[in-house]
Amino acid sequence: MSKIIEGLLYSDSHEWVKVDGDVAVIGVSDFAQAEMGDITYVDMPEVDDEVTKGEDFGALESVKASSELYSPVSGVVVEVNEALEDAPELVNEDAFANWIIKVKMSDKSELDDLMDAAAYAEIAK
């Protein structure tokens, strides 16, 4: 049983969002990292890149597969988690502590389309 944290929002493509004012902190769920297996590379955008809800902003690569990361919101990247460049295994170790990007949201109403922890628990099994 994978870990799911209350208070975060989730997408059906297994990203989580923590809302911090106008900024969305985005990572992948514990379920996603477990499905991927040992992650070997995190492909991330650069600061100031624009991301669009539902479109890919990067990818996770594991020994098993490569999987795209889909942005749950639209906006501009304000920070990327540079620690993942040298230590992609951090995502396996704690997928919730090790966020991937922070996005300044252009339309906070997009958050309404995301799931709460209870709804996400239904699909992450």
Added chain:
Amino acid sequence: MKYYDRLIFELSKSGRRAYTLPASADPASRFAIPAGLLRAEAPALPEVSEVDVVRHYTNLSQMNFGVDTGFYPLGSCTMKYNPKINEEIAAMPAFQGIHPLQDESTVQGVLEVYYQMDKALSAITGMKHFTLNPCAGAHGELTGLMVMRSYHASRGDFARTKVIVPDSAHGTNPASAAVCGLSIVEVKSNASGLVDVEDLKPLLGPDIAGIMMTNPNTLGLFEKDIREIASLVHDCGGLLYYDGANMNPLLGVVRPGDMGFDIMHLNLHKTFSTPHGGGGPGSGPVGVADRLAEFLPTPKVVEENGRYRIVGDAPLSAGQVSGYMGNFGVILRAYAYILMLGKQHLALAGKLATLGANYIKESLKDAYKLPIPSVCKHEFVFDGLIDDGSATGKPGATTLDVAKRLLDFGFHAPTIYFPLLFHQALMIEPTETESKETLDAFIDVMHEIAREAAEDPDILHGAPHNAPISRPDETMAARRPVLKYQDELS
């Protein structure tokens, strides 16, 4: 298998040489090499004798596994036996010793091979013309999509920016579309593993450049709704692209042109028995229907009064996709295969491949989960063991464990964890050249492995037990790759 793991650098002894050349006075001044391009120190090359080199590489080569050493049922990749007559013909000095810039009059035979190969592939597939220039399957996909774009652009239709790709497609399909500047729309498979026509319909419209399909698809199943799909896609103004990766079972039986496809590629290194694997040269000829012929890449070979000419000028062409005209050595080997088999026996190749795959599938479905039980084509997919041994209280044996255990019995592992539709996918393709005895030996071993898994899955977890290396740390190899030898002393 003997064990040999030394690096050529480890054999090095200072001052040892295979050949000693006369001392050169001052090579830098002799060749007028600018000072800035001269290295200050000699490169750290291994210093070895000739016999050291020969033994080193012969030992390494004996640790290799290929279709010449054993059964290689690598689904989706088609490790088909490469007949040796292909090699004999390709080694003929008149083919081997030529240069692409030679005058046309001195390479008429080579140009004839190009010309006749275009005719042969067109006849086999029901297309009008082929370009032989693309150097691999994915290169063929890109070339075919460039033809698709050129066609729409020639009609002034620039709104078609999307390509439909089934969820069962080879990963190269969406990748090729993206490289060609097109965006990808996914169409789902239905419960039978085929493209879901009802899911397809709402995707079709004036923004669709075309659809890419593999038939039989990556599950080894024939897309039997292809005629309906073709007319739906054509009605919306799109084109149909045929990924020829799975052409093997259809050789001489069904033609993509007759199914309604407009553009296609073939993998000569799969279907037409040329060497394959290890990143060796491939060839991905692209064929098109009549109305698209003028968009094919250049240069191409034409015939006039019994003489052959290379033509580079074609105003609507998608452009040049490779240096000169692709990998001629591969085209030549494939042409030899086609001529050796002829029309009648090419059709038999596909049928034998299909028979072999179905024989294995039916023989093993009592021990391995068969998610799609219908008759397959040249390959099929199991979804792991029926009894993985977890009832013993130990962790169950996975598809990876089965694949590793097969190595102990002298077989190459099948393709695993592809296609992605199944979690424990194990994809088997025997090809047409394997005898019933070989297939039976493989089936016996697969049954034996299933018995081991049920009784003690740890036998599989520890496999391979007989290989020189058991299980390398793939994760560390990907995270912290060591890509080159580093002299400990430097």
